[in-house]
Structure formats: C-alpha cells, structure tokens
Amino acid sequence: MSMIVTADTLPRRIFADDADLAALVAEFEACIITKAEWSHFTHLAVAAGTVHRDGIQAARRDIPARIRALNDANGVPNTDERGYHETLTQFFLLLVHRYLATQPRDRSVAEAVNALPLSVFGDKNIAFRFYSRDLLLSVTARRQWVDPDLRTLAYLASITP
Numbered sequence: 001m002s003m004i005v006t007a008d009t010l011p012r013r014i015f016a017d018d019a020d021l022a023a024l025v026a027e028f029e030a031c032i033i034t035k036a037e038w039s040h041f042t043h044l045a046v047a048a049g050t051v052h053r054d055g056i057q058a059a060r061r062d063i064p065a066r067i068r069a070l071n072d073a074n075g076v077p078n079t080d081e082r083g084y085h086e087t088l089t090q091f092f093l094l095l096v097h098r099y100l101a102t103q104p105r106d107r108s109v110a111e112a113v114n115a116l117p118l119s120v121f122g123d124k125n126i127a128f129r130f131y132s133r134d135l136l137l138s139v140t141a142r143r144q145w146v147d148p149d150l151r152t153l154a155y156l157a158s159i160t161p
Helices: 018-029 040-054 056-073 086-101 109-118 139-143 153-158
Strands: 003-007 010-014
Touching (some): 010 040, 018 056, 040 056, 040 086, 040 109, 086 139, 086 153
16 A cells, blocks of 8 residues: 655655556546645656556557546646646656666666656656746647757657656
8 A cells, every 4th residue: 555755845655566556547547536646746656657557659648638537537627727738748758758768677667656756857847948938838738749949859868867
C-alpha cells in the first residue's frame, strides 16, 4: 500500500514496488483519484506507469481522454482556461519517456518514479525552458500540440537526471 509523504510541499506517494505504481494507474483509469491527489507528481507517476506498460505512442494517444475523464469526474471543467492542457500533457509524456530511458536497467519503474521529484525531470516548471510563457499559456497550446519556441524537443536527449 502507498503512503502519503510531503516533499517540497508537494504531496506524493512512495511506491513500494511496480505493482503499487500499477495500482495508481488503475485508479487513474477508473477516475477515482481525487482532485486533491491529482498533483504534478501524480501526473508524472501515472505517465511513467502508463509509458512503461503501454509504450510512448499508446500513452500519448490514450492519456488525454483519460485526463479529461478524470477532470470531469472531479468537477473540473475542461475549458480554454482550466482543466486539460494538450501541449503540457504531451510534453510531460515525452519528458517522462526520456527520464525512464536514462534509468539503470536494474532499477524498477517504481524506484525510478520515487526518485523523479529529486531530478530535473520532476521540476514542474521545466516546460518553461522549452516554451515562452505566452505560448505555453495560450488557448492554442491548451487545445492542441504546439512545438516549443525556446528549445527544440531534441534538447530532451541532452537532459540527464
């Protein structure tokens, strides 16, 4: 069973093993994660668990609808001002995919996710290294994928934990 701890004032779960992480992904897919539990770290943990289980292409295809459904279940409207954000979702999926690729082969996904907040990949503001504030916070970026305007996605390959 997961326990809740506080790290950098961000509530997060510590995963005992990969099955514990898979349970979080199942909670996400069942839309039973509460609004209070749906933190930046929980987003990243779900992304990592899904990318590990299904691969990056399937995660990029499936997670958007699942986030919208979770928002709906929690009474969070998916509008031009709130709720689902396509560019941020896709960016963080690519970032998590890169992070998992940097991990030692003998490290479990749960161990990697537990270490994620301590790495540059866990920084909730990392997208602003790639996107200007105006572009990332635009309605267009919320509705659809937009390419970064400060650094290309190729720069992801140079980031290490």
